[in-house]
Amino acid sequence: MRELIENADLKLSFAGHETFPLRLLWLKKAHNAVADGVSNRLFAEPNAIARFGVGRNMALSMRYWADAVGTIRDDGQFLHPTEFGARLLADGGWDPYLEQAASLWAIHARLAADPRRATTFFAFNSLNVPYFEVIALQKQLEEIARARPASRASAVTIKRDVEVFIRSYVSRRDAGGEDAAEPLLAELGLLRETRYGGHFEFSRGPKPTLPDGVFAYALERFWRFYAANVPAVTVEQVSYAVGSPGRIFKLDEHSVATRLIAMEALTGGAWRWTDTAGLRQLQRVAPVDELSLLATSYRGTPQ
Numbered sequence: 001m002r003e004l005i006e007n008a009d010l011k012l013s014f015a016g017h018e019t020f021p022l023r024l025l026w027l028k029k030a031h032n033a034v035a036d037g038v039s040n041r042l043f044a045e046p047n048a049i050a051r052f053g054v055g056r057n058m059a060l061s062m063r064y065w066a067d068a069v070g071t072i073r074d075d076g077q078f079l080h081p082t083e084f085g086a087r088l089l090a091d092g093g094w095d096p097y098l099e100q101a102a103s104l105w106a107i108h109a110r111l112a113a114d115p116r117r118a119t120t121f122f123a124f125n126s127l128n129v130p131y132f133e134v135i136a137l138q139k140q141l142e143e144i145a146r147a148r149p150a151s152r153a154s155a156v157t158i159k160r161d162v163e164v165f166i167r168s169y170v171s172r173r174d175a176g177g178e179d180a181a182e183p184l185l186a187e188l189g190l191l192r193e194t195r196y197g198g199h200f201e202f203s204r205g206p207k208p209t210l211p212d213g214v215f216a217y218a219l220e221r222f223w224r225f226y227a228a229n230v231p232a233v234t235v236e237q238v239s240y241a242v243g244s245p246g247r248i249f250k251l252d253e254h255s256v257a258t259r260l261i262a263m264e265a266l267t268g269g270a271w272r273w274t275d276t277a278g279l280r281q282l283q284r285v286a287p288v289d290e291l292s293l294l295a296t297s298y299r300g301t302p303q
Helices: 002-006 026-034 048-052 056-069 083-089 101-112 118-126 134-146 155-169 184-188 212-225 235-240 245-249 253-266 290-295
Strands: 072-074 078-081 191-193 199-202 232-234 271-276 279-284
Touching: 026 048, 026 056, 026 072, 026 078, 026 083, 048 056, 056 072, 056 101, 078 083, 083 101, 083 290, 101 118, 101 184, 101 212, 101 245, 118 134, 118 155, 118 245, 134 155, 155 184, 212 232, 212 245, 212 253, 212 290, 232 235, 235 245, 235 253, 235 279, 245 253, 253 271, 253 279
Parallel strands: none
Antiparallel strands: 072 078, 191 199, 232 279, 271 279
8 A cells, every 4th residue: 555655656636526426427428428539628618518517617527537437538639438438338338327236336446446546545445444534534645645745635625535535425315405416336335424423434244236247357457456467366365455356345355255256157267266275366367358357247238
């Protein structure tokens, strides 16, 4: 964790969302707008309000979230859909209107395992306490920002980012006004408020709505980015390492082991489960394609 935070080449993001959590139709709208390649100024243009049917700040937030999730990419001049974005959100794609739990879990996996999304990444990968206080989380992130000479994130910026993180994952069904629109990721039930004001806890343990295909997708990305493509990963690594499925999905060790056992069948033997002399691990026998793994979560849809 410290190596990631201290990496000067890593640009940490504490802003850009304009204080709005990700909402249901935003990724689809953004995808449709850039499907044929458009100027990277599209979301900031004066007609963005009419084009997207939201205020200017919301249009900018829509672009931020599409980029953060990885459904669009900026080549320096133009915006284009990514392969992940096209396969998920195109008309006739896996789940264009994000009606399936698999899509929400995949979106979460991309955010929570990306260290550039500083608050979300830090919260899911570094907080090991039963519950946490919002103020304490803010202070920890302020220390991280101060330790990076290039960081311009102020205490106010970080406070707002933490607020957006909380609002992104905690259901506010009883709220009114703007907060009445349920944030997309709150449906996962990963974070809840305790009976003590300003205190929150993660929901740890099995996740029945998490498909094995999304778990495998997150595991492949972890294996490649955080485990340096080693030939095998252990139950402990997949449960507790930074960026691991166990961390980002808040799975207990038994649930991780159960999922890993299922990977051999899901990958057609490309990954092989072994349990020898108490060493429980998954071995990489052949390469796999991460989007093909994710596609197994969408039965009856284009692969």
